[in-house]
Ligand SMILES: Nc1nc2c(ncn2[C@@H]2O[C@H](COP(=O)(O)OP(=O)(O)OP(=O)(O)O)[C@@H](O)[C@H]2O)c(=O)[nH]1
């Protein structure tokens with residue numbers, strides 16, 4: 001070998017070039033934490049270049065073709081379609097298949113669905129995903145991030161993966177985000193649960209419900225799997241989407257500088273939060289600069305002249321649906337507020353929900369313009385529904401399957417008119 005190289009020194013040059021190339025490639029993929037994903041992404045990119053050139057590629061098995069927008073433009077006549085048709089599993093000719101996410105070449109926001117869920121909720125979760133995918137995500141391809149206080153089992157992972165073509169992530173919640181902090185007196189917490197059980201307060205008996213509310217109030221936005229996201233959409237098992245969503249709500253948030261979006265608002269049960277408002281007022285007294293200049297206080301308090309010197313009217317955004325900006329929850333003002341509440345102990349000594357905590361924070365620390373009611377997103381979480389009002393925009397157009405008369409907007413229990421009186425958009429037109 002050495003002799004051969006010495007006889008022809010140019011071979012040494014070839015050997016060095018090949019060696020350097022191998023070294024470069026292996027360093028590139030091993031240094032990156034996502035080496036294999038990057039490799040796959042590169043291969044996918046190469047594949048899509050090939051697709052753009054060739055128009056369509058048959059993927060076996062079955063009559064599945066992949067195509068892109070420019071290729072679609074060429075498919076104008078039956079002859080074109082026949083040319084590009086593919087023989088399917090049954091021997092029939094199939095016109096090219098298209099994936100809406102690929103045709104939609106708009107940039108995406110740094111966003112995803114964040115779901116807190118138990119293994120036992122698999123079927124309800126799959127049902128929620130079916131709606132979210134069909135009504136929205138099959139056109140946009142945002143990832144699903146599942147979080148749990150116990151490890152997800154293989155059945156759950158396989159079951160939800162089957163509901164989407166998008167990326168799925170599965171995260172375990174760190175112990176310190178789902179347990180008693182050392183400043184909490186656990187005997188006192190147990191006493192509260194006993195008293196609230198006697199008083200038949202909803203979820204008053206439940207320890208896990210309190211951990212869930214505390215986690216949703218203070219920690220999900222710190223989870224490592226959410227760190228690359230700016231926006232999230234909270235999805236729960238067993239919900240329904242009732243209207244097509246044909247635009248990207250995350251980009252909508254970004255375009256309009258919106259930090260918090262909701263669909264349904266209602267009153268909280270006062271017995272679950274006896275001291276939350278007083279503790280909040282104490283926080284604001286200590287941090288007056290935390291109040292936004294044009295805040296939405298009028299949503300949560302009835303007299304605009306009285307500022308913080310009045311009672312909380314119990315209105316809150318129903319947080320089982322949220323499209324919001326994670327950077328707001330990670331901000332100094334919100335994290336200081338959460339820490340203040342947490343040290344007060346009301347998540348355990350009372351039964352503070354994440355809905356009033358999020359809602360009070362958004363209403364005080366954000367400007368009105370930074371909060372949005374997604375009037376156009378028809379949504380159902382048992383037992384309540386939001387159905388868009390405008391017949392001409394949402395019902396005669398075939399977008400929605402719901403009855404505006406069933407919408408949880410009016411009636412004393414709900415807080416939609418408190419929002420309309422506060423918001424910049426006001427009440428939507430029913431025509
Ligand atoms: N992993 C995990 N998720 C939970 C637990 N408890 C509740 N969740 C999730 O937390 C969210 C809220 O819980 P829910 O039980 O729906 O509470 P809720 O919406 O206030 O009450 P419902 O009206 O009964 O739906 C849902 O996404 C649940 O899947 C729990 O102990 N572990």
Ligand SMILES: [Mg+2]
Nearest residue numbers: 236237320381
């Ligand atoms: Mg729920």
